[in-house]
Amino acid sequence: MKKLMLGNAAVARGAYEAGVTVVASYPGTPSTEITENIVKYDEIYAEWSPNEKVAGEVAIGASIGGARAMSCMKHVGLNVMADPVFTASYTGVSGGLVLCVADDPGMHSSQNEQDSRHYAKAAKLLMLEPSDSSECKEFTKKAFKISEDFDTPVIIRLSTRVSHSQGLVDEKDRENYELKDYEKNSAKYVMMPGNAIKRHVVVEERTKKEIEFAETTDLNTTEINSDKIGVITSGISYMYAKEALGDRVSYLKLGMVYPLPEKLIKDFCEKHEKVYIIEELDPFIEEHCKALGLDVIGKEKFTMLGEYTPALIKKAIFDEDSNEFATIDEQIPIRPPVMCAGCPHRATFYVLKKLGLVVSGDIGCYTLGAAAPLASVDSTICMGASVSAALGMAKARGNEFNKKLVSVIGDSTFIHSGITGLIDIVYNKGNNTVIILDNSITGMTGHQDNPTTGFTIRKEPTKQVDLELLAKAVGIERVVVADPFDLKNFERIVKEETQADEPSVIIAQRPCALLKTVKYTGHCKIGPECKNCRMCMKLGCPAISVKDDKVVIDETQCNGCGLCINVCPFGAIHKED
Amino acid sequence: MTKNIMIVGVGGQGTLLASRILGNTVIGEGYDVKLSEVHGMSQRGGSVVTYVKYGDKVYSPIIGQGEADIILAFEILEAYRAMPYLKKGGVIIANSQKIDPMPVITGAMKYPEDIENKISSKVDLVEVDALSLAEKAGNIKSVNVVLIGVMAKNTDIPYEKWVETIKKTVPEKFLDANLKAFDYGYNL
Numbered sequence: 001m002k003k004l005m006l007g008n009a010a011v012a013r014g015a016y017e018a019g020v021t022v023v024a025s026y027p028g029t030p031s032t033e034i035t036e037n038i039v040k041y042d043e044i045y046a047e048w049s050p051n052e053k054v055a056g057e058v059a060i061g062a063s064i065g066g067a068r069a070m071s072c073m074k075h076v077g078l079n080v081m082a083d084p085v086f087t088a089s090y091t092g093v094s095g096g097l098v099l100c101v102a103d104d105p106g107m108h109s110s111q112n113e114q115d116s117r118h119y120a121k122a123a124k125l126l127m128l129e130p131s132d133s134s135e136c137k138e139f140t141k142k143a144f145k146i147s148e149d150f151d152t153p154v155i156i157r158l159s160t161r162v163s164h165s166q167g168l169v170d171e172k173d174r175e176n177y178e179l180k181d182y183e184k185n186s187a188k189y190v191m192m193p194g195n196a197i198k199r200h201v202v203v204e205e206r207t208k209k210e211i212e213f214a215e216t217t218d219l220n221t222t223e224i225n226s227d228k229i230g231v232i233t234s235g236i237s238y239m240y241a242k243e244a245l246g247d248r249v250s251y252l253k254l255g256m257v258y259p260l261p262e263k264l265i266k267d268f269c270e271k272h273e274k275v276y277i278i279e280e281l282d283p284f285i286e287e288h289c290k291a292l293g294l295d296v297i298g299k300e301k302f303t304m305l306g307e308y309t310p311a312l313i314k315k316a317i318f319d320e321d322s323n324e325f326a327t328i329d330e331q332i333p334i335r336p337p338v339m340c341a342g343c344p345h346r347a348t349f350y351v352l353k354k355l356g357l358v359v360s361g362d363i364g365c366y367t368l369g370a371a372a373p374l375a376s377v378d379s380t381i382c383m384g385a386s387v388s389a390a391l392g393m394a395k396a397r398g399n400e401f402n403k404k405l406v407s408v409i410g411d412s413t414f415i416h417s418g419i420t421g422l423i424d425i426v427y428n429k430g431n432n433t434v435i436i437l438d439n440s441i442t443g444m445t446g447h448q449d450n451p452t453t454g455f456t457i458r459k460e461p462t463k464q465v466d467l468e469l470l471a472k473a474v475g476i477e478r479v480v481v482a483d484p485f486d487l488k489n490f491e492r493i494v495k496e497e498t499q500a501d502e503p504s505v506i507i508a509q510r511p512c513a514l515l516k517t518v519k520y521t522g523h524c525k526i527g528p529e530c531k532n533c534r535m536c537m538k539l540g541c542p543a544i545s546v547k548d549d550k551v552v553i554d555e556t557q558c559n560g561c562g563l564c565i566n567v568c569p570f571g572a573i574h575k576e577d
Numbered sequence: 578m579t580k581n582i583m584i585v586g587v588g589g590q591g592t593l594l595a596s597r598i599l600g601n602t603v604i605g606e607g608y609d610v611k612l613s614e615v616h617g618m619s620q621r622g623g624s625v626v627t628y629v630k631y632g633d634k635v636y637s638p639i640i641g642q643g644e645a646d647i648i649l650a651f652e653i654l655e656a657y658r659a660m661p662y663l664k665k666g667g668v669i670i671a672n673s674q675k676i677d678p679m680p681v682i683t684g685a686m687k688y689p690e691d692i693e694n695k696i697s698s699k700v701d702l703v704e705v706d707a708l709s710l711a712e713k714a715g716n717i718k719s720v721n722v723v724l725i726g727v728m729a730k731n732t733d734i735p736y737e738k739w740v741e742t743i744k745k746t747v748p749e750k751f752l753d754a755n756l757k758a759f760d761y762g763y764n765l
C-alpha cells in the first residue's frame with residue numbers, strides 16, 4: 001500500500017532501499033528529517049557530524065571504502081562542505097555517493113536564498129531534482145546507481161516545499177548491496193597535482209557522457225499538449241505549472257538539472273511557438289537555453305525572489321487572475337517566531353541588553369535575540385562568525401570598543417565552526433569575550449544531539465566534549481561557567497569578563513526548555529503587589545502580556561520557569577501549582 | 578476536483594498533528610493526497626500554516642488566495658490572517674482563543690478588535706471555544722482534536738474513518754480524552 005510520506009522521509013527510504021550503509025550529516029532546515037528518518041533503519045550507520053565538511057568527508061571515506069553513502073545538508077551547508085566536494089568530483093567514487101542539499105526559496109528558515117544548482121555546474125557534478133515525495137524516493141535510488149555508473153558523486157537538490165510536503169510513496173524491499181572490495185588506487189584517490197591533472201581529463205570526459213545520458217534518460221520527460229506554448233521546468237515549479245496550466249501547454253520536465261541536455265531542449269523549443277522557463281531563484285536553465293541560442297522567456301516574466309505559486313504562473317503566462325477572495329481592510333500584527341517560554345537564552349539577552357553591549361551574533365534559536373523587545377543582537381552572518389567577526393571588530397575599533405563587545409554562540413554552532421575563531425582570538429592576541437549559550441542541544445533545527453550533549457544520533461551515551469576544558473586547552477585562561485537565570489551573578493560575570501585585559505569565555509549553562517529532562521512545574525502568577533512597572537515585559541516572554549492595562553501571565557503558555565520572578569523588583573510574581 | 582484545507586495556528590499548538598490526522602484519514606479513502614508543512618523557525622511561536630489537499634490527482638502542495646474550501650484556525654487572529662485564502666462559499670472554523678503576538682506584547686501594535694464580526698461579515702465563520710471543550714474532555718492539549726471534530730463534520734468522510742486514524746495516531750494514555758474531544762467537536 002502507498003504511504004503518506006514527507007519528501008525528506010522518502011529520500012531516506014530511497015537510500016535504505018538502495019542498500020546504503022553510511023549516512024553522515026549536519027542538521028539544517030529543511031534537510032534535517034532525511035537523516036532523522038535514516039535512524040529508523042537499523043541496517044544503516046548514521047551520525048550527526050560536527051559540521052557539513054566533516055559529514056561530507058565521512059561519506060566520501062565510506063564511498064572510497066566501498067559502501068553506498070550519503071550526506072544531507074541545507075543549502076548553506078554545501079558552502080561548508082564545498083572544499084571536499086569539489087575534489088571528490090575528481091576522485092569519483094567506489095560505492096555510490098549521494099549528497100542531498102535542500103534549498104530554501106522564500107527563506108522560511110534561512111539567512112540567504114542561494115541556488116545550489118550553481119554548485120553542480122561549478123564542481124561538475126551530476127544533479128537530480130525531484131518534484132514530490134514519490135520522486136524523492138525514486139530519484140534517490142537511481143542516484144546511487146548513476147553515481148557508480150558514471151563514477152561521480154551525485155547531488156540531489158531539494159527545496160522546502162519538496163522536503164516538507166507529504167505525498168504518497170510506494171515502499172519496496174531493500175536491495176542487497178555488497179560492499180565493494182577495497183583496492184589501493186592512489187592515482188584515483190590521491191589528489192596531488194600529477195594525479196589531479198589526469199583526473200580533470202576524466203571529469204571532462206565524464207561530463208560529455210552525462211550530457212548524452214541527459215538526452216535520453218527517463219528522468220527528463222516530455223509531455224506534448226500544444227504547439228503554441230511549451231514550458232521547461234523542474235522540481236516543485238513543475239507541480240505549480242501543472243496545476244496552473246494543466247494541459248493547455250506542453251512540458252519538458254527536467255529531473256536531471258545538471259548537466260542539461262541540448263538536443264532534447266532544442267527539439268522541444270522547435271515544436272512550440274513560445275517557450276517559457278519556469279524555475280525558482282536563478283535563471284539556471286534559462287541561461288543554458290540562451291547559450292544554445294534559443295529564444296526562450298524566463299526572468300523577464302518571472303521573479304528571482306522567493307517562492308512561486310500556481311497563481312503567479314497563471315498570471316505570467318495567460319494573464320489570468322486567480323480566484324476572488326475576501327480582503328483584510330486593516331493592518332494586522334505579524335506573528336514572528338519568538339524564543340519559547342522558559343528559554344534559557346532570554347535571560348542572557350536580558351542581561352546583555354541591560355548592559356548595552358554590542359553583540360556579535362550567530363545562528364540558532366538565539367538569533368531571535370535580535371527581535372524586540374530584547375533587540376540586542378547587532379550582526380548575524382553565518383555559523384561561527386560571531387566569534388571571528390568580533391575579533392575583526394575589535395581589531396578595527398580598538399580595546400575600548402572591545403570592552404563593550406561580546407560574541408554569543410550556541411553549543412552546536414561553537415563546535416561547528418566557533419572553535420576555530422576562538423583559536424584565532426588566542427593566537428592573534430585578541431581580548432574578546434565569547435559567551436557560549438550551552439542549552440545542551442541543537443535547538444533551532446528541532447533538537448538534535450551534538451558532541452557536547454553526550455549522546456549520539458541514536459541516543460546512545462558517548463563521550464561528551466567538555467566546553468570548559470576545550471576553551472582552556474586552546475589557551476583561554478578566563479573560563480567561567482554560570483547559570484544565566486541567576487541574573488545578578490550573570491550580570492556581574494559579564495561585566496568582569498568584558499573589562500578584563502585578556503580573552504575570556506563564559507559558558508552560559510541552562511538546558512533548552514523543551515527538553516524532556518527539563519521539568520519546570522506549575523505556573524507563574526502576578527499578585528496584588530504588582531505596581532505595573534512592566535519590568536517583566538522587557539523579557540519578551542510570550543506568556544506575559546497586558547490585558548486591560550494590567551500585566552497578566554497566560555497559564556496556557558507559561559511553563560513555570562520562574563525567570564520573571566527574578567526580574568520583578570516588588571516580588572509580585574509567585575509560583576502556583 | 579481537489580478539496581483544499583488549510584490549517585493555521587501558532588507554533589506549538591499542535592497544527593502539525595491535526596494535518597497528519599487529516600492526511601492519513603483521507604488516504605484511507607483512496608484519494609491522492611498532498612500535505613505541506615513548514616518546520617524550523619515557525620515552530621517557535623510564530624504563525625504556522627499547513628495545507629492539506631486531496632482529490633483524484635494533486636499537483637501543487639500549496640493553497641493560494643481564494644482557493645481553500647475549509648480553513649481550520651487554532652487561534653482567531655490567525656483565522657483572520659488566513660481569510661484571503663478562503664474560496665467563495667468556503668468556511669472558516671476557528672478556535673476563539675486569543676494569543677498575543679510579540680508586536681502586541683511589546684506595545685508596537687494592538688490586537689485587532691472584534692475579529693469575529695470582521696470575519697463573519699465577509700465569509701462563513703464557525704466559531705468554537707475549543708479550549709473549554711478540550712478541558713471538558715479531560716486534556717487541554719486536545720484542542721486540535723476538538724477542531725478536527727468540527728472539520729470532520731464538514732467533509733464527506735464517514736465518522737468511523739476519523740476515529741480509526743485517531744486511534745492509530747494518538748498514544749494510548751491520551752486516547753480516551755482525545756476521542757471525547759473529537760466527539761465534542763463533531764457533535765457541535
Ligand SMILES: Cc1ncc(C[n+]2csc(CCOP(=O)(O)OP(=O)(O)O)c2C)c(N)n1
Pocket residue numbers: 026027028029052074076077080363364365366383409410411412413414437439441442443444445
Ligand atoms: C552552515 C549551516 N549549517 C546549518 C545551519 C542550520 N542551523 C541553524 S542554527 C543551527 C544550530 C543551532 O544550534 P545551537 O548553536 O546549539 O543553538 P540553539 O538553537 O540550540 O540555541 C543549525 C544547525 C546553518 N544555518 N548553516
Ligand code: SF4
Pocket residue numbers: 338339340341342343344345365439443444512513514621
Ligand atoms: S527550542 Fe529551546 S533553545 Fe530554542 S527557543 Fe525554545 S527553549 Fe529556547
